[in-house]
Amino acid sequence: xxxxxxxxxxxxxxxxxxxxxxxxxxxxxxxxxxxxxxxxxxxxxxxxxxxxxxxxxxxxxxxxxxxxxxxxxxxxxxxxxxxxxxxxxxxxxxxxxxxxxxxxxxxxxxxxxxxxxxxxxxxxxxxxxxxxxxxxxxxxxxxxxxxxxxxxxxxxxxxxxxxxxxxxxxxxxxxxxxxxxxxxxxxxxxxxxxxxxxxxxxxxxxxxxxxxxxxxxxxxxxxxxxxxxxxxxxxxxxxxxxxxxxxxxxxxxxxxxxxxxxxxxxxxxxxxxxxxxxxxxxxxxxxxxxxxxxxxxxxxxxxxxxxxxxxxxxxxxxxxxxxxxxxxxxxxxxxxxxxxxxxxxxxxxxxxxxxxxxxxxxxxxxxxxxxxxxxxxxxxxxxxxxxxxxxxxxxxxxxxxxxxxxxxxxxxxxxxxxxxxxxxxxxxxxxxxxxxxxxxxxxxxxxxxxxxxxxxxxxxxxxxxxxxxxxxxxxxxxxxxxxxxxxxxxxxxxxxxxxxxxxxxxxxxxxxxxxxxxxxx
Amino acid sequence: xxxxxxxxxxxxxxxxxxxxxxxxxxxxxxxxxxxxxxxxxxxxxxxxxxxxxxxxxxxxxxxxxxxxxxxxxxxxxxxxxxxxxxxxxxxxxxxxxxxxxxxxxxxxxxxxxxxxxxxxxxxxxxxxxxxxxxxxxxxxxxxxxxxxxxxxxxxxxxxxxxxxxxxxxxxxxxxxxxxxxxxxxxxxxxxxxxxxxxxxxxxxxxxxxxxxxxxxxxxxxxxxxxxxxxxxxxxxxxxxxxxxxxxxxxxxxxxxxxxxxxxxxxxxxxxxxxxxxxxxxxxxxxxxxxxxxxxxxxxxxxxxxxxxxxxxxxxxxxxxxxxxxxxxxxxxxxxxxxxxxxxxxxxxxxxxxxxxxxxxxxxxxxxxxxxxxxxxxxxxxxxxxxxxxxxxxxxxxxxxxxxxxxxxxxxxxxxxxxxxxxxxxxxxxxxxxxxxxxxxxxxxxxxxxxxxxxxxxxxxxxxxxxxxxxx
Numbered sequence: 007x008x009x010x011x012x013x014x015x016x017x018x019x020x021x022x023x024x025x026x027x028x029x030x031x032x033x034x035x036x037x038x039x040x041x042x043x044x045x046x047x048x049x050x051x052x053x054x055x056x057x058x059x060x061x062x063x064x065x066x067x068x069x070x071x072x073x074x075x076x077x078x079x080x081x082x083x084x085x086x087x088x089x090x091x092x093x094x095x096x097x098x099x100x101x102x103x104x105x106x107x108x109x110x111x112x113x114x115x116x117x118x119x120x121x122x123x124x125x126x127x128x129x130x131x132x133x134x135x136x137x138x139x140x141x142x143x144x145x146x147x148x149x150x151x152x153x154x155x156x157x158x159x160x161x162x163x164x165x166x167x168x169x170x171x172x173x174x175x176x177x178x179x180x181x182x183x184x185x186x187x188x189x190x191x192x193x194x195x196x197x198x199x200x201x202x203x204x205x206x207x208x209x210x211x212x213x214x215x216x217x218x219x220x221x222x223x224x225x226x227x228x229x230x231x232x233x234x235x236x237x238x239x240x241x242x243x244x245x246x247x248x249x250x251x252x253x254x255x256x257x258x259x260x261x262x263x264x265x266x267x268x269x270x271x272x273x274x275x276x277x278x279x280x281x282x283x284x285x286x287x288x289x290x291x292x293x294x295x296x297x298x299x300x301x302x303x304x305x306x307x308x309x310x311x312x313x314x315x316x317x318x319x320x321x322x323x324x325x326x327x328x329x330x331x332x333x334x335x336x337x338x339x340x341x342x343x344x345x346x347x348x349x350x351x352x353x354x355x356x357x358x359x360x361x362x363x364x365x366x367x368x369x370x371x372x373x374x375x376x377x378x379x380x381x382x383x384x385x386x387x388x389x390x391x392x393x394x395x396x397x398x399x400x401x402x403x404x405x406x407x408x409x410x411x412x413x414x415x416x417x418x419x420x421x422x423x424x425x426x427x428x429x430x431x432x433x434x435x436x437x438x439x440x441x442x443x444x445x446x447x448x449x450x451x452x453x454x455x456x457x458x459x460x461x462x463x464x465x466x467x468x469x470x471x472x473x474x475x476x477x478x479x480x481x482x483x484x485x486x487x488x489x490x491x492x493x494x495x496x497x498x499x500x501x502x503x504x505x506x507x508x509x510x511x512x513x514x515x516x517x518x519x520x521x522x523x524x525x526x527x
Numbered sequence: 528x529x530x531x532x533x534x535x536x537x538x539x540x541x542x543x544x545x546x547x548x549x550x551x552x553x554x555x556x557x558x559x560x561x562x563x564x565x566x567x568x569x570x571x572x573x574x575x576x577x578x579x580x581x582x583x584x585x586x587x588x589x590x591x592x593x594x595x596x597x598x599x600x601x602x603x604x605x606x607x608x609x610x611x612x613x614x615x616x617x618x619x620x621x622x623x624x625x626x627x628x629x630x631x632x633x634x635x636x637x638x639x640x641x642x643x644x645x646x647x648x649x650x651x652x653x654x655x656x657x658x659x660x661x662x663x664x665x666x667x668x669x670x671x672x673x674x675x676x677x678x679x680x681x682x683x684x685x686x687x688x689x690x691x692x693x694x695x696x697x698x699x700x701x702x703x704x705x706x707x708x709x710x711x712x713x714x715x716x717x718x719x720x721x722x723x724x725x726x727x728x729x730x731x732x733x734x735x736x737x738x739x740x741x742x743x744x745x746x747x748x749x750x751x752x753x754x755x756x757x758x759x760x761x762x763x764x765x766x767x768x769x770x771x772x773x774x775x776x777x778x779x780x781x782x783x784x785x786x787x788x789x790x791x792x793x794x795x796x797x798x799x800x801x802x803x804x805x806x807x808x809x810x811x812x813x814x815x816x817x818x819x820x821x822x823x824x825x826x827x828x829x830x831x832x833x834x835x836x837x838x839x840x841x842x843x844x845x846x847x848x849x850x851x852x853x854x855x856x857x858x859x860x861x862x863x864x865x866x867x868x869x870x871x872x873x874x875x876x877x878x879x880x881x882x883x884x885x886x887x888x889x890x891x892x893x894x895x896x897x898x899x900x901x902x903x904x905x906x907x908x909x910x911x912x913x914x915x916x917x918x919x920x921x922x923x924x925x926x927x928x929x930x931x932x933x934x935x936x937x938x939x940x941x942x943x944x945x946x947x948x949x950x951x952x953x954x955x956x957x958x959x960x961x962x963x964x965x966x967x968x969x970x971x972x973x974x975x976x977x978x979x980x981x982x983x984x985x986x987x988x989x990x991x992x993x994x995x996x997x998x
Contacts, residue, residue, distance in 0.1 A: 025866040025974075026904045041869030048715055056870035108915045109564035111922040111953045116542040118921070120561040124529045129545030134567055137583060138544050144586055147542060148534045152549075172530035186537030188558050191549055227535055247531065255535050448552040 007038065007076055010083035011063055012091065014071040018044065019094070024071075031075065031090050036082030040075045042090055044068060113141045127190055128177075129153055135178060136160035143167050143175070151177030151232070152191045154408075158239050161232070165243040174251075175244055180230035181208025181449075184215065192418065192449035195485030199224020200321045202258035204248030206235045206265035209361025209406075209481065210292075210310055212445065213508055214264055216481050217314035220506065223321050226258040227251075233362075236268035236291070242276050249276075253283055260286050262317045264310060266363045267293040267385075280304045288317045288326065292366050293385065309367050311509035334506045337514050344475045344503075345521045352438040352474070355379075355519050356431040357402035357512075358424055360417045361481065364443045365404040368512040375516030376400060376523075382407055397431060400519070402441070418450045425461035432465035437474045438522055439515045443508065446482030446493060455480065455493035459500035475518065477503045479511040570954040575986060578993045582832075582948055585996060589948070592830035596849050597925045597944035599825040600833075600889070604700035605817035607752040610710070610743040612735075614690040617678050617707055621690075625649075626675040628686025628882045629840025630855040634665045634672060638841030638877050643721025643968025644685035645670075650723055651731050652689050658723060674845075676836050677853065679823060680707040681815045681882035684719035684964055685841075692731070693739030697754065697816040699824050706819035710734055710742075713806040714972060719881075721968030733798075741799045745786035752782055754817040755930055757810070758891070762931050762941070767899040768814045769883055769892030770960045770975055775810035776803075815882065818889035825849055825944075832992060833925065834945035837888045837957065837980055841880035841964070846984045848947055851991060858983035863963045865976015866904075875973050877966035884959045884980070890928050890943030893958035893977065894920045898933045898941075902960070902975075910935070916958050916977075917942065923949040923957065947992065950985045 024042045031040040041058055043049040045066035053059040058074045066072055073090045077083035110116045117123050126142035128135055132155025139149045149168065156164075156178035168175035176183050182193040182205075189195055194212055196219045203225065205211035211228050218225060229251065231244035245263065252258045261283065263276070268291055277296070280287045281303050288305045289296060290313035296306045305326045307313035315333075316326035355376065359365035362383060369379050379385070380401045382394040391398060394409060404410075405417040405424050417424045424442075431437050444454045451457060455478075462476050478497055484490045497504045505511035541560040543550035550562035569575030582589065614620045625648055627641055637645070646661040649670070655661035664670060675682050682688055686709075694707045709719075712730060716722040746752060757778045764774035780803050787796060803809055826835040831849035838845055843857040860878035867873065886892035896903065897917035900910040914935060921927075925944035932938040945957055956979035963974040 023904055025868070028869055029866055039870055043869065051715065052868060052870070058869070107911075108918040109562060111564050111566070111919075111955065112949065113542055113544065113563065115922045116544075116561045116563050120540055120542065120559060122529075123540045123542050123559075123561070124534045125539055126542045126544055127549055129543075129549060130565060131567075137568065137580060138565075140583060141586075142542070142544075146529055148529075148531055152545065172532070174531040174534065185534060186539050188537075188539040188541075188553070188556065190539075190541075190553075251531055251535055254532065449548070 007078065008080055008083050009058060009060060009074065009076045010087055011060055011075070012073040012087045013062065013066050014073075014094070016069050017071040018069060019071055027090065027093055030093060031086050034082070034086045034089060036078040037086050038076045038078065040086060042071070042073045045070045045072045113138065113145055113147070117145050117147070124148060125150060125185070127152065129191070132156050132178070136164060139164050139175065140167065143171055143173055146171070146173070148174040149176065150183055150190050150230070151175065151180055153177070154179040158234065158237070161234060162239055165240060169243055169247065174229065174247065176230040177232040179234070180232045182211050182228070183230040184225055184228040186227065189448050192447060194447035194481070194483050196483055197224035198226065200226060200257070200259035201262055201317050202226040202252035202255060202260070203228040203262045203264060204231060204245050204252065205229070205263070206231045206233055206245060206268060207363040209445065210264040210266060210363035212361070212447065213310045213364060213367075213481050214262060214314050216483055217311060217507055218318055219483055221314060221318040223318040226255060233266055236265050236272045236276065238271035242272040245276055246279055249279055249283060253285055258285065260288070260317050260320045262288045262313055263290065264313060265291040266366055267291070277304070286320045288313050288320065292363065292370060309370060309509050310363070311367070311507045334510045337517070340503065341514060341517045341521060344518050345525060347473060348438055348522060349435070351436050353519070353522055354434075354436050355400045355439045355441060355515055356397050356437050357441040358427055358431070359402065359404050359443050360406045360424065360445055361443050362404045362406055364481065364508050365402050367508055368441060369402050371509045371512040372400070372516045375513070376519045382409070397434075403427070418445050418454070421451055421454060421457035421461070425457065428461045429465050429468065432472055432474055433469050435472055437472075439518050440474050440476045441511060441515045442476065442478045444478050444480045444482070444493060444497070446480065446486045446488040446490070448487065450488070453488060455488070455496040459496050459502065462500050462502060475503065476501075477505060477511050477515050479505050479508045481508070566954060568952045575951055575989070578989055579948070579952055581993050581997060582989070589830060589832055592828060592850070593833055593925050593944070593946065596825040596828045596831040596833040599702070600821050600944055601926065601928060602701045603821040603824045605697045605706070605754045605820040606700050607695060607746055607754055607813055608698045609696040609746060610693050610739045611696055612691050613688050613694050613707070616694055616696050617680060620678070621671065623669060624671045624673060624690065626673055626678055626680055626682065626686065626688040627840060628675060628682050628684065628880065629838045630843050630845025630857050631674055632672070632840045632842060634670070636842055638880065639966050639968045640721030640877055640880065640964045641685040641687070641841050643723055644687040644718050646968070647718045647721070647723030647727055648687045648689040648692075651728050652691060674838070675882055676838060676847070678707070679705060679819065681819045681838070681885050682709050682719065683711070683811060683815065683883045684881040684962070685721060686882045687718060691735065693735050695813055695816045697813070697820045698751075699820040702824045704820060704823050706816045706823055708812040708816035708819070710739065711806060711809050711812045713802075714808070716969060716971055720964050720971040722971065723969065737795050738799055738802060741787060741791050741795055742783070744790035745783050748786040748790050749783065752779070754813060757782065758814060758817070759930050762895055762898040763934055765899055765901050767892050767895040767902070767960060769811070769886040770962065771899045771902050772810040772814065773807045775814065776807050779810050779813065780804065811883065814891065815885050818885045818891065821889050822885065827852060830996065832947040834888060834947055834950075837884040837959070838882040839879040839884065841877050844879060844981050844984055846980070846988060848988050848992065851988060851995065854991065856984045856988040856991070858981035858987070861978050861981055863961055863976045863978040865963055865974050867963070867974035868972070871965070871973035875965050877964045879961065879978050880964050881961070883961060887957055887959045888945060890924070890931065890941045893960040894924075894943070895931065895933065895941045896958070896960060897935050900935065919955060920958065922953050923955050947985055947989055951982075951989045954982070956980045956982050956985070
């Protein structure tokens, strides 16, 4: 063994830095011991115990830096000393070694870091979501609970707590909200305006806000409640709070209530509140015909399109009439031409939706034109598909339903399952029309139109003898991260018919089917 | 407290819990938001989640009690008032009592450095004249061993305090409680690392006969020394007052020197000053006693989840909780990861040892790591890591201490008051910045580094807390 040393007179270095340097030298080939220290009496004592105190080092003083190594051979010792010398000059912690900056872990700490925070947007797995929501409410935060798989019991508990504290509990399973112009979770970027929405349906709210903008008006707030809010157990707690809030809110002049089919237990309670509301209210609870029960104090709308149209009329100080036929345009020529190109066996409609409420609305509109439609979320129980994987006659599928999303992303984010299903439907020679929603906005896929266009081209390539028409509605705006005009252009270039509203898309599809029927006769 | 009505008035400010893309969208729109580093509570441990949900139900009550507990900490005013022999200062100190660091432990289970320190103490007390006799006496059952913590005291490393050892007496001026710690002997071969050779005993004798009386006279001449202000200044000067006490020791010497000049004979003055200036850690034991005084002021409050002690005996790590009285919750003492002095490696290291984690319990040490960038390299880390350690501790604490601020964090106050519930819920253990003792008696410190308090202690404590609270 050889012991070699180097003394750097009057070179002070911090002891921690030197310990780290020592550790590096110690790792070098052939080095059994190494020490880089200031030659203080204490350090010299340590060196002595380690058998490294040569007389020169013993004479060094506390301001001198000493490097001592014990190595198996001369060459290794020299190498180590040189390396130590070099490290002393250049020694610095490598860049980028610092761990990423720490984010707060708890809601409480989040509030400390962001003073004035007033909303918690919660999207953690359902098992944990209720507990986080309670913490948020106890911290005085409104809650937007995007998570699903929260029990009904927890939903009731959360909303009771919210009511006690005067805080919103939007959700669970609340896909969208727009508060003070801020789109939350899955939401479109829409103009601000006088219409306030309370919605027990994510895509219902999205469609309503998009159509209101398309009709030249704007949104004050869109408050989501989650789809179960109007159930008997929850009792419409958040829809009632939403109405209170919008009634008081100075920027709201017209209130629009939207709900997916809800069961009618809570409707009377909601209507009772609507009757007392000082602002005009449009009520659209899908599948519930309230045309007779609202009389003069509120406006009934059968579809979301109808609701948006009436709300905009009210906001403009006009009579809330039903949307006129051919309001969006005259598509007779388009329909006739499509029908002309079809083969005799083509007769069926297949709708592939990502938004449950959009599927509901399409079925309501189409039901009046073409009759029974099978579905995984049917309007009547007898129309339930035996298997959601296999379409039958006229079929509309909600691919955003739980059975399709368990353990995988929602089809608004991941287009693959829906594209596969499109291929499956296109393959069927009896299919005449494939109806699709294209939902853009924050949260959605960056280019849903591009994905649909690609899927349609692939289908045409795979089955050149088939020629089902593809009809789409883009639930989106120019302000979305995926601008409307570009999405429409992509679709039209691919030969996809793009209609300006979900209901209109359904109507045009229905007219095609109807004309095919009479052609067949 | 804001309501839904205020929310609609805007501006919307969002705490995002879950999908980070939602936060990114808000950021791109210029909406103020904070994305949380969220994990399932207690890392998904179902038993702990059950207990946590019971406690969440009582959240408001616990929060209220904790506010009271932590405000006692914040109001505490520790002042060094005297230096006296343990038997005179500490109530109930019997001649055959030996205090040690950490949770309770019997002689036969003690680690090497602690056994060595006990031997040294028995020789120092004149109760044994050879190490062998000291060991026999220690094993005979005639010596009573107890944790320092159970006598209001704390001691670094082995933490051995015997009857005639001089100790610091720190009084909480805001309450009536007092806390104690032994005097720091310096580095190298010292009793707290288990050394008991004759030079060690001689130094202890000198500390008893010369140093302690001199300091006592000086402290009394000054009518006590305020500790909060020294610690506060030291944090601004690069100390975290656990593993780095360079600034604090200098400040303490500066505070006491005029009085020493007044009350000391020339000959003893030289010795005393030489001793003080040769040891950068002299302030550590004062800092520890002050922390103990602060935490004891908040101990014993029913319903409080404030952690009032974290300590190690070299075999076990133990904690105490304000609302759970004098019960200890223990787990095996962890291994410290750090850097070693030349000639030593982790195979030489004793598991974590000493009461000095009282500083972290009080919001110093690892909790104030961002104040002491000079020592972050102990863990091969960067200044950014030091900042992160401190930032992380805000997640598990109840309050901030406006008296102690950190320049590097724009003078943010330090995190203080460890909350048992938050530790378990976030799965984040307190970070402790500590020295590493050799596992054999008398060799001394072999390195320094960082260690996390074992989660098992906190899990055991929270289980008991839920039991007690639900009765």
